[in-house]
Amino acid sequence: MNGSRVVLALLVLFAATLLVLPLTFGLPGGTGPPEAVTESGDAINQVYWVVFGMAAVVFLIIEVTLIAFIFRFRRRPETPPNVEGPQIHGNTRAEIVWTVIPAVLLLILAIYTFSRVPEVEAKPGGGDMGNVVTIEVTGHQFYWQYRYPNDALSYDELVLPIDRKIRLVLNSEDVNHSWWVPELTGKRDAIPGQTNTLYFTPNTTGVFENGVCGEFCGIQHARMTMRVEVVSQEDFDAWLEENAPEAEDIALGESQWEAACAKCHGLDGGGDIGPAIAGNSILTNPEALDLLVRVRGQNLPGNPSYMPPVGKGWTDEQLATLIAYVKSNEQLAGPGGADGG
Amino acid sequence: MAVNAPPAPVAPRWQESGAAGWLATVDHKRIGLLYIVTAFGFFFAGGVMALLMRLQLMQAELDVVTKDNYNALFTLHGTSMIFLFVVPVLAGFANYLVPLMIGAKDMAFPRLNAMSYWFFLAGGLVLMSSFFADGGPAQAGWYAFPPLSVQLPGNGQDLWILGIHLTTLSSLAGAINFIVTIHNMRTAGMTWLRMPLFVWTIEAYAVLLLLTLPVVTAAVTLLLLDRRAGTSFFLPDEGGSAVLYQHMFWFFGHPEVYVMILPAFGMVSEVLPVFARKPIFGYKAIAFSTIGIAFAGMLVWAHHMFTVGLPVWLNAVFALTSFAVAIPTSIKIFNWLATLWRGHISFRVPMLFCLGLLGLFTIGGLSGIFLAAFPIDYQAHDSYYVVAHMHYVLFGGTAFGLFAGTYYWFPKMTGRMYDERLAQWHFWLIFIGFNMTFFVQHLLGLLGMPRRVYTYTREGAFENYNLVSTIGTWVMTLGLLFFLVNMIKSWRSGPRVGSDPWKADTLEWYATSPPPPHNFDSVPYVTSHRPLRDLRMRVERQR
Numbered sequence: 063m064n065g066s067r068v069v070l071a072l073l074v075l076f077a078a079t080l081l082v083l084p085l086t087f088g089l090p091g092g093t094g095p096p097e098a099v100t101e102s103g104d105a106i107n108q109v110y111w112v113v114f115g116m117a118a119v120v121f122l123i124i125e126v127t128l129i130a131f132i133f134r135f136r137r138r139p140e141t142p143p144n145v146e147g148p149q150i151h152g153n154t155r156a157e158i159v160w161t162v163i164p165a166v167l168l169l170i171l172a173i174y175t176f177s178r179v180p181e182v183e184a185k186p187g188g189g190d191m192g193n194v195v196t197i198e199v200t201g202h203q204f205y206w207q208y209r210y211p212n213d214a215l216s217y218d219e220l221v222l223p224i225d226r227k228i229r230l231v232l233n234s235e236d237v238n239h240s241w242w243v244p245e246l247t248g249k250r251d252a253i254p255g256q257t258n259t260l261y262f263t264p265n266t267t268g269v270f271e272n273g274v275c276g277e278f279c280g281i282q283h284a285r286m287t288m289r290v291e292v293v294s295q296e297d298f299d300a301w302l303e304e305n306a307p308e309a310e311d312i313a314l315g316e317s318q319w320e321a322a323c324a325k326c327h328g329l330d331g332g333g334d335i336g337p338a339i340a341g342n343s344i345l346t347n348p349e350a351l352d353l354l355v356r357v358r359g360q361n362l363p364g365n366p367s368y369m370p371p372v373g374k375g376w377t378d379e380q381l382a383t384l385i386a387y388v389k390s391n392e393q394l395a396g397p398g399g400a401d402g403g
Numbered sequence: 404m405a406v407n408a409p410p411a412p413v414a415p416r417w418q419e420s421g422a423a424g425w426l427a428t429v430d431h432k433r434i435g436l437l438y439i440v441t442a443f444g445f446f447f448a449g450g451v452m453a454l455l456m457r458l459q460l461m462q463a464e465l466d467v468v469t470k471d472n473y474n475a476l477f478t479l480h481g482t483s484m485i486f487l488f489v490v491p492v493l494a495g496f497a498n499y500l501v502p503l504m505i506g507a508k509d510m511a512f513p514r515l516n517a518m519s520y521w522f523f524l525a526g527g528l529v530l531m532s533s534f535f536a537d538g539g540p541a542q543a544g545w546y547a548f549p550p551l552s553v554q555l556p557g558n559g560q561d562l563w564i565l566g567i568h569l570t571t572l573s574s575l576a577g578a579i580n581f582i583v584t585i586h587n588m589r590t591a592g593m594t595w596l597r598m599p600l601f602v603w604t605i606e607a608y609a610v611l612l613l614l615t616l617p618v619v620t621a622a623v624t625l626l627l628l629d630r631r632a633g634t635s636f637f638l639p640d641e642g643g644s645a646v647l648y649q650h651m652f653w654f655f656g657h658p659e660v661y662v663m664i665l666p667a668f669g670m671v672s673e674v675l676p677v678f679a680r681k682p683i684f685g686y687k688a689i690a691f692s693t694i695g696i697a698f699a700g701m702l703v704w705a706h707h708m709f710t711v712g713l714p715v716w717l718n719a720v721f722a723l724t725s726f727a728v729a730i731p732t733s734i735k736i737f738n739w740l741a742t743l744w745r746g747h748i749s750f751r752v753p754m755l756f757c758l759g760l761l762g763l764f765t766i767g768g769l770s771g772i773f774l775a776a777f778p779i780d781y782q783a784h785d786s787y788y789v790v791a792h793m794h795y796v797l798f799g800g801t802a803f804g805l806f807a808g809t810y811y812w813f814p815k816m817t818g819r820m821y822d823e824r825l826a827q828w829h830f831w832l833i834f835i836g837f838n839m840t841f842f843v844q845h846l847l848g849l850l851g852m853p854r855r856v857y858t859y860t861r862e863g864a865f866e867n868y869n870l871v872s873t874i875g876t877w878v879m880t881l882g883l884l885f886f887l888v889n890m891i892k893s894w895r896s897g898p899r900v901g902s903d904p905w906k907a908d909t910l911e912w913y914a915t916s917p918p919p920p921h922n923f924d925s926v927p928y929v930t931s932h933r934p935l936r937d938l939r940m941r942v943e944r945q946r
Binding site: 095109120127147149153165168171179237240242244247250251272276279283284361 | 723762860
């Protein structure tokens with residue numbers, strides 16, 4: 063590379079890249095975590111912005127100094143090759159300054175962060191007595207199962223009342239998962255053998271469709287998505303009543319099929335990463351289905367398409383509901399399987 | 404007639420040229436080169452995996468690779484970049500440079516050194532063979548959390564475990580070798596505070612490996628027993644604990660980050676003063692901050708586990724220790740900046756990569772503070788924000804440092820100069836491509852893109868960021884091709900150089916380029932941490 067002009071041009075590029083980058087944080091969606099609809103989510107965002115402010119100052123100090131030094135102290139073409147800079151080996155006062163200032167900044171940041179933790183964790187206080195809605199969340203490969211206070215069930219879709227303290231009791235039946243809806247609050251892992259709790263209070267009604275599983279859980283991790291609908295208290299009560307447990311609820315069975323079966327075997331059972339199962343007699347045989355989905359899954363020697371026990375922990379009613387849906391669907395049940403076949 | 408003639412001198416096997424000489428070598432320089440070349444081979448393999456992943460994620464709902472192949476790709480990309488590229492390539496540089504820098508003839512245990520290399524190669528081949536395993540490759544991610552890693556069928560995961568065993572054995576033997584060499588084989592006059600800063604970082608590298616590798620070896624051994632021997636250390640259904648593995652893994656996994664970044668920092672501390680024509684600012688501060696980072700780095704592992712439901716007070720403790728790491732790290736950055744102050748900076752490529760590291764690692768360091776503040780981590784954990792952060796540290800930091808070191812010591816290792824023009828192309832393409840690829844990933848993570856998904860459904864800005872990121876990987880690929888061509892071409896036919904083309908400060912430049920098998924005929928008495936400059940000054944004064 064010859065010519066100091068090219069070098070200068072490239073240094074300008076270097077400077078521009080480093081300084082323009084932060085501006086992209088101003089692009090849509092790039093300004094921190096999405097706006098939250100809970101107090102705990104707001105608290106997280108405020109911690110984010112405080113850290114951002116401090117980081118931005120430090121970032122600018124370092125990058126501007128770096129770029130300024132690069133320009134100011136670049137070797138000029140006329141400098142003789144043997145010339146050295148001044149033999150400065152250090153400065154104790156400077157070392158103390160740039161040790162103590164970051165330490166103090168970090169300490170302030172830590173104190174501020176910890177002061178916001180109660181809001182982030184949002185554990186119910188005395189005033190919340192009777193206001194807490196507890197929902198059991200079970201992570202499965204590759205769907206979320208929700209059990210409401212009246213034992214109503216839903217899959218991959220969570221309905222919540224506004225302005226109530228929500229208490230999610232998280233567990234997993236198979237591998238590690240992580241429940242994450244960015245608009246609501248931070249994520250919390252669902253781990254087998256341990257119960258985690260996540261509290262938050264939604265303050266806006268609406269549908270939040272960006273729920274995902276945060277922790278890699280296997281082949282269809284990317285499809286372990288979910289939506290959360292926040293509704294008014296009346297609508298929530300109505301929803302609970304409508305979805306109160308009833309035997310062989312075909313609509314529930316359909317969502318169970320979509321969550322637990324269709325992600326690998328296709329909506330119509332025609333096969334995807336799992337084999338085609340439409341018309342397979344196991345689907346309507348309670349004993350065989352029990353063994354397959356609740357007990358051991360399917361692991362054929364030499365067959366890479368391993369099936370986890372997707373219905374581990376299901377109740378007998380859940381199994382019956384799924385079979386009822388399959389039987390109601392001629393294509394899935396196959397000849398002789400459907401009711402009145 | 405020839406009966407009484409002395410026998411012709413026979414070079415020991417390991418000094419021979421040709422394949423046999425390389426295979427049988429116990430010479431630290433040859434072993435170092437074997438390490439470096441092999442590790443770069445795995446780097447390109449891991450890079451191809453990354454390219455395929457980015458193609459798959461270029462737009463929503465693509466089908467470039469299958470779902471299980473995608474999972475295998477990110478698993479083996481992470482595993483090979485960490486276990487087969489960064490750690491061994493640093494072992495390679497340390498092998499080549501530490502004995503030269505401290506004025507020694509070789510490593511303390513040359514045969515153990517050779518064994519380390521062959522175990523590394525074997526481990527790498529075993530890990531890669533996972534791709535062809537019966538029942539599919541390993542696909543549980545580079546940290547292989549159970550129960551998933553126990554549940555996955557096939558032999559790929561077992562090969563992964565065996566590969567980890569072999570590479571950790573290799574690194575463990577290497578670590579002991581480095582420690583013994585540094586403690587016992589320094590030349591006359593080279594006290595601890597006259598050691599090159601790169602050697603300080605290798606001391607920290609080796610001690611961290613020695614303290615943490617046994618834990619990960621134990622963890623993956625228990626994992627293997629869970630998979631194959633019917634035990635249930637990590638299986639909650641049978642009374643085990645899935646979280647126990649995470650503690651064991653991250654007890655190794657986080658210090659591993661410092662294992663990977665500290666020697667790159669050491670390279671910066673060597674290159675920066677030479678191209679600024681100034682002594683390093685705050686030698687002691689940089690040396691001790693290396694030890695400080697290593698020490699604090701042992702105490703932060705659970706910041707990878709903020710969302711697993713540990714008690715909040717414990718999260719707070721690990722947030723504090725993680726914040727603490729930022730203090731010695733910023734000491735390093737400010738001392739490097741001060742080294743530039745009033746220097747005469749020439750922009751040869753080793754220097755450009757160092758300056759790039761300074762600019763980019765700062766971003767990776769600062770995003771680490773966001774993640775250490777655990778409420779923010781509740782949002783950003785396991786999202787693309789973490790992917791971006793980690794690559795700013797490990798690529799913007801480690802890889803930039805490595806490229807700086809590769810160009811800087813290329814003349815020493817080969818006796819030839821690299822091609823400056825091709826190297827400039829390499830730097831600028833990598834610098835631009837890297838930022839395109841990874842900066843947008845911060846934004847994707849904040850928008851809610853989790854790691855390790857083979858596809859996504861969201862459109863708009865979400866999809867556009869992904870597209871920019873994918874284009875960036877191709878810009879980087881182009882840059883890396885310039886690197887590859889440069890290395891091959893210059894090694895074969897680059898212009899010859901003398902022993903000290905950079906007018907450097909440290910003893911490796913006192914040996915010829917490349918150095919003879921025994922390194923030095925004599926080593927000057929060391930009176931400061933810049934023995935070669937001292938020598939140059941003495942010669943000039945005598946003129």
